[in-house]
Amino acid sequence: MSRKEFNLEPMVKPKSVAVIGAAREEDKVGHIILQNYINGGYSGRLYAVNRNASGDILNVKTYKSVIDIKDSIDLAVIAIPAQYVPDTLEECGKAHVKTVIVVSGGFAEIGETALQEKIVEIADKYNIAMVGPNCLGVMDPRSRVDTLFLPTYKLSKAQIGGVSFVAQSGAVGSTVLDLISEEGFGLSKFFSYGNAAQVDEVDILNYLMNDKETKVIVMYIEGIKRGKEFIEIAKKVTKVKPVVVLKAGRTAAGVSAAHSHTASLAGSYEAHEAVFRQFGFTIANDVSELIYYAKIFAYEPMPAGGNVAIITNGGGTGVLTADAISSTRNLVLGEFSGGVAKSLRGRMPALVNIRNPLDLAGDADADRYNVAINAVAGDPKIDIILPIVLFQTPGADSRLAEELIKIKQTVNKPMAVISMGSQYTQMHKIMMESGGVPVFDSPGAAATALEGLYKYGVYLKTRK
Amino acid sequence: MSRKEFNLEPMVKPKSVAVIGAAREEDKVGHIILQNYINGGYSGRLYAVNRNASGDILNVKTYKSVIDIKDSIDLAVIAIPAQYVPDTLEECGKAHVKTVIVVSGGFAEIGETALQEKIVEIADKYNIAMVGPNCLGVMDPRSRVDTLFLPTYKLSKAQIGGVSFVAQSGAVGSTVLDLISEEGFGLSKFFSYGNAAQVDEVDILNYLMNDKETKVIVMYIEGIKRGKEFIEIAKKVTKVKPVVVLKAGRTAAGVSAAHSHTASLAGSYEAHEAVFRQFGFTIANDVSELIYYAKIFAYEPMPAGGNVAIITNGGGTGVLTADAISSTRNLVLGEFSGGVAKSLRGRMPALVNIRNPLDLAGDADADRYNVAINAVAGDPKIDIILPIVLFQTPGADSRLAEELIKIKQTVNKPMAVISMGSQYTQMHKIMMESGGVPVFDSPGAAATALEGLYKYGVYLKTRK
Numbered sequence: 001m002s003r004k005e006f007n008l009e010p011m012v013k014p015k016s017v018a019v020i021g022a023a024r025e026e027d028k029v030g031h032i033i034l035q036n037y038i039n040g041g042y043s044g045r046l047y048a049v050n051r052n053a054s055g056d057i058l059n060v061k062t063y064k065s066v067i068d069i070k071d072s073i074d075l076a077v078i079a080i081p082a083q084y085v086p087d088t089l090e091e092c093g094k095a096h097v098k099t100v101i102v103v104s105g106g107f108a109e110i111g112e113t114a115l116q117e118k119i120v121e122i123a124d125k126y127n128i129a130m131v132g133p134n135c136l137g138v139m140d141p142r143s144r145v146d147t148l149f150l151p152t153y154k155l156s157k158a159q160i161g162g163v164s165f166v167a168q169s170g171a172v173g174s175t176v177l178d179l180i181s182e183e184g185f186g187l188s189k190f191f192s193y194g195n196a197a198q199v200d201e202v203d204i205l206n207y208l209m210n211d212k213e214t215k216v217i218v219m220y221i222e223g224i225k226r227g228k229e230f231i232e233i234a235k236k237v238t239k240v241k242p243v244v245v246l247k248a249g250r251t252a253a254g255v256s257a258a259h260s261h262t263a264s265l266a267g268s269y270e271a272h273e274a275v276f277r278q279f280g281f282t283i284a285n286d287v288s289e290l291i292y293y294a295k296i297f298a299y300e301p302m303p304a305g306g307n308v309a310i311i312t313n314g315g316g317t318g319v320l321t322a323d324a325i326s327s328t329r330n331l332v333l334g335e336f337s338g339g340v341a342k343s344l345r346g347r348m349p350a351l352v353n354i355r356n357p358l359d360l361a362g363d364a365d366a367d368r369y370n371v372a373i374n375a376v377a378g379d380p381k382i383d384i385i386l387p388i389v390l391f392q393t394p395g396a397d398s399r400l401a402e403e404l405i406k407i408k409q410t411v412n413k414p415m416a417v418i419s420m421g422s423q424y425t426q427m428h429k430i431m432m433e434s435g436g437v438p439v440f441d442s443p444g445a446a447a448t449a450l451e452g453l454y455k456y457g458v459y460l461k462t463r464k
Numbered sequence: 465m466s467r468k469e470f471n472l473e474p475m476v477k478p479k480s481v482a483v484i485g486a487a488r489e490e491d492k493v494g495h496i497i498l499q500n501y502i503n504g505g506y507s508g509r510l511y512a513v514n515r516n517a518s519g520d521i522l523n524v525k526t527y528k529s530v531i532d533i534k535d536s537i538d539l540a541v542i543a544i545p546a547q548y549v550p551d552t553l554e555e556c557g558k559a560h561v562k563t564v565i566v567v568s569g570g571f572a573e574i575g576e577t578a579l580q581e582k583i584v585e586i587a588d589k590y591n592i593a594m595v596g597p598n599c600l601g602v603m604d605p606r607s608r609v610d611t612l613f614l615p616t617y618k619l620s621k622a623q624i625g626g627v628s629f630v631a632q633s634g635a636v637g638s639t640v641l642d643l644i645s646e647e648g649f650g651l652s653k654f655f656s657y658g659n660a661a662q663v664d665e666v667d668i669l670n671y672l673m674n675d676k677e678t679k680v681i682v683m684y685i686e687g688i689k690r691g692k693e694f695i696e697i698a699k700k701v702t703k704v705k706p707v708v709v710l711k712a713g714r715t716a717a718g719v720s721a722a723h724s725h726t727a728s729l730a731g732s733y734e735a736h737e738a739v740f741r742q743f744g745f746t747i748a749n750d751v752s753e754l755i756y757y758a759k760i761f762a763y764e765p766m767p768a769g770g771n772v773a774i775i776t777n778g779g780g781t782g783v784l785t786a787d788a789i790s791s792t793r794n795l796v797l798g799e800f801s802g803g804v805a806k807s808l809r810g811r812m813p814a815l816v817n818i819r820n821p822l823d824l825a826g827d828a829d830a831d832r833y834n835v836a837i838n839a840v841a842g843d844p845k846i847d848i849i850l851p852i853v854l855f856q857t858p859g860a861d862s863r864l865a866e867e868l869i870k871i872k873q874t875v876n877k878p879m880a881v882i883s884m885g886s887q888y889t890q891m892h893k894i895m896m897e898s899g900g901v902p903v904f905d906s907p908g909a910a911a912t913a914l915e916g917l918y919k920y921g922v923y924l925k926t927r928k
Contacts, residue, residue, distance in 0.1 A: 027858070105815075110815055150856050150857065150858070151858060153888065154855055154856050154857075154860075154885075154888045155856045155885075155888070156885075156886040156887055156888075167780070168780065169778070169779055169780020169781070169783070170778075170780070170826065171776075171777070171778025171779055171780045171781045171782075171826065171854050171856075171857070172778065172780035172781055172784065173780075174854070174856040174857075175778070175781065175854055175856060175884045175885055177856075178856050178884075178885040178886050178888075178889065179884060179885060179886060181886050182886050220780065222780065222783065246784070248780065248783040248784055248787060249783070249787065250787040250790075250791060251786065251787050251790035251791055252790065253786040253787070253789070253790040253796075253797045254783050254784070254786045254787035254790060256786075257779075257782055257783040257786040257821050258783045260779075260817055260819065260823070261779035261780065261782070261783055261823065285908065286784070286788070286906050286907060286908035287784065287884060287906050287907070288905070288906045288908065288909075312635075313635070314633070314634075314635025314636065314639070315633055315635055315721075315724075315725035316631070316632065316633020316634070316635045316636035316637075316684065316686065316712065316725065317633070317635045317636055317639065318635075318721055318725070319633070319686065319712040319713070319718050319721040319722045319725055320636065320710075320712055320718070320750070320751065322715065322717040322718045322720075322721040323712060323713065323714040323715050323717070323718035324750070325717070326714075326715035326716065326717040326718060327714060327715055332717075333717045351569075351574055353724055355724065357721050359724070359725065362634065362635065390635050390638070390639055391618055392614050392618050392619045392635075392638040392639060392642055393614065393618075393635070393638075394491070394614070394615060396618075420639045420642075420643060420751060421618075421619075421639055421642040421643060422620040422642050422643060422645050422646050423620055424617065424618045424619070424620075424642075425642065441752070442750050442751050442752045443750060443751070444749065444750035444752065445752075
């Protein structure tokens with residue numbers, strides 16, 4: 001690459017953190033960030049910086065300048081008014097701070113491009129990797145780094161997992177973070193990088209590509225600044241792990257809104273889409289699709305083909321799922337081999353018709369699902385197992401959820417479950433996902449996710 | 465219509481109900497149904513029928529035959545094995561029972577067409593309106609009629625409201641019932657009509673068209689048997705109230721699965737779709753879309769045009785919503801009149817750019833939303849108000865939710881809110897929907913719903 005690569009490791013796994021702009025006032029951003037480090041149980045060395053403060057803040061030792069700290073600082077989080085950022089960044093440079101996150105707004109997004117250029121210049125001069133300005137920053141539930149300045153009671157925190165999420169927008173980022181707290185797959189890293197003045201999506205992709213804790217990369221992008229470099233990294237990253245992307249600016253109104261938001265030049269959506277497709281990115285059209293794709297990639301291996309078997313305890317839902325699968329371009333309902341009927345003979349109620357969708361009837365229980373899924377999973381003509389479990393029915397209960405978790409451990413093919421409903425269903429969804437079984441809340445959601453999985457599998461084969 | 469019309473009023477609002485097949489065994493369907501009437505607080509006269517029973521069941525007076533009951537029976541619910549249904553139905557006829565629901569399966573759906581024809585013949589002979597067989601039956605939270613034989617702890621019950629739901633499939637029906645328990649709009653009537661041997665979607669549509677408690681009709685259909693009559697009622701019903709339809713059998717696989725499920729001939733989806741479109745039905749493609757459309761019709765008046773104003777506290781979500789709205793065929797982002805900038809002058813922070821989407825910034829609170837929405841709602845060039853409220857941000861709280869409820873009462877234009885998130889957001893969603901403000905969980909969902917509203921409004925105008 002033409003530009004130097006930044007090492008983001010000290011930012012994501014810092015041994016020492018300085019919060020610059022730390023404050024006693026509870027509503028100040030610098031207070032919330034410091035509090036998040038304390039509440040989050042960050043175990044590294046933590047310092048507060050406030051040029052007017054005397055004494056400690058939140059029991060954290062406080063300095064007038066980062067220069068005064070007699071320690072090597074891996075990460076400085078800067079939360080002070082924009083006009084003071086250049087001088088503070090100079091001090092960070094002199095103090096040999098390795099990385100900084102500038103959460104402050106008031107730069108290019110409101111036309112202050114000169115101020116933004118100035119801070120990039122300083123960061124470059126001192127060889128500091130800088131994320132921001134105008135961003136929420138970074139979260140890593142493993143290292144307990146958390147620079148988000150949002151009230152914690154408003155935002156449920158995600159579990160530790162394998163999905164990393166990169167969002168240019170703090171709003172989209174925090175919403176997705178909150179939403180995935182209800183998903184079983186969990187979070188590896190979160191980056192909200194705002195104006196992308198220096199460190200941008202190319203650097204972050206490069207970091208996440210090599211990060212062993214990251215299994216799936218999910219991105220929300222408004223504009224790509226370094227097209228050539230983006231293409232270079234795009235070529236490489238999808239050979240290593242799946243990347244899901246939601247790109248703003250699909251329409252003229254979206255392009256215009258994106259420019260006003262993060263000063264991004266969204267460019268031609270078609271041109272971006274062509275690049276994404278060429279390099280095997282999975283393109284989401286909405287926030288909900290981001291989550292469907294993240295989930296399927298986090299849980300499932302690549303299918304050998306596109307033949308889906310539907311096994312259901314609700315006839316109508318089986319019909320709707322047959323429609324949803326057949327409406328995709330790449331998936332079909334597989335026809336069962338003779339072996340399925342043979343192995344199910346005498347083991348299903350008389351009313352059960354051995355065909356796909358396989359309707360086990362409204363009283364199906366754990367045992368019936370067990371027999372049916374194992375028969376279907378053994379069929380070489382079936383590539384993907386898609387059980388529908390409606391927990392409103394008499395036979396569907398926690399024993400069935402446990403059975404599906406057990407089956408999943410022995411079935412060597414992708415398997416996703418469709419369950420729709422309120423509390424009783426949600427409880428079992430959480431249970432199944434904790435046990436390694438992804439659960440989707442509609443036939444359309446499952447079909448979308450499985451088609452994404454299939455297409456990425458095809459991409460990987462053609463690239464190898 | 466060529467065939468007689470059935471009066472379903474005694475079925476939905478019965479003064480007296482007999483549960484035939486009532487049983488002491490807790491897992492028997494007849495036990496669950498009787499229990500549901502008792503638990504639900506049904507205030508009419510309730511009888512149990514069991515030809516082998518002596519003494520009461522669940523403290524309900526029990527008879528060997530419906531003939532023995534010295535009362536006029538509005539509704540008999542029949543939950544006995546299929547082969548005994550004809551004789552029991554004869555007894556119902558002799559006892560002048562007005563309506564019956566046959567929940568038992570074992571008829572045309574498994575090839576027993578002769579048995580099914582026989583019960584239709586008996587019902588017709590005695591002038592009984594019969595729903596079923598092979599169905600869940602009817603629910604009306606106002607009259608507390610509930611023939612569903614599903615465990616109540618698995619299925620959250622919907623509130624009382626204006627949406628009636630008609631489902632050929634019990635599985636789809638019970639899932640939707642469970643899902644709408646989390647929605648503010650509430651239920652008017654629920655019909656699961658199974659094999660539609662006698663009473664079918666035409667009769668039910670006719671009933672709901674005239675039902676004053678029903679504001680919106682939502683249907684899941686596998687096959688339509690009486691095409692000509694369906695078209696006749698379709699012409700009339702959408703002039704009176706909106707109808708949302710999810711039709712199974714969009715694909716060959718779906719058609720085949722539907723036939724195996726309720727013996728329905730799904731027919732050409734295109735032909736059905738053409739009829740639905742011609743008569744202003746709103747076509748849903750998934751269960752989730754059924755709920756989006758039900759919600760928007762339950763809450764909102766028709767817009768005067770397709771110009772949408774987006775007001776947001778999250779820039780990125782504003783961009784995505786601009787994309788979602790502009791991606792529809794009928795909606796656009798309206799351009800604000802000069803009056804908006806004028807009335808907002810000096811009342812917004814300096815960073816707020818007066819354009820659509822109107823980004824109020826991440827610290828927007830109730831007051832800022834109030835000023836902004838009122839300014840935009842007064843713009844004659846704006847037809848639909850679409851506030852995005854991300855409750856993860858510092859300024860969004862219960863006061864803002866209350867403010868939106870108040871604003872809604874004065875704004876004379878459709879207004880829907882987009883909020884995405886987990887617990888804290890869900891709490892405010894419930895609050896806002898109880899107060900009359902519909903809330904959608906993604907930009908795509910809101911765009912889909914609002915376009916449906918707009919299209920139905922156009923249909924109504926052209927038909928008047």
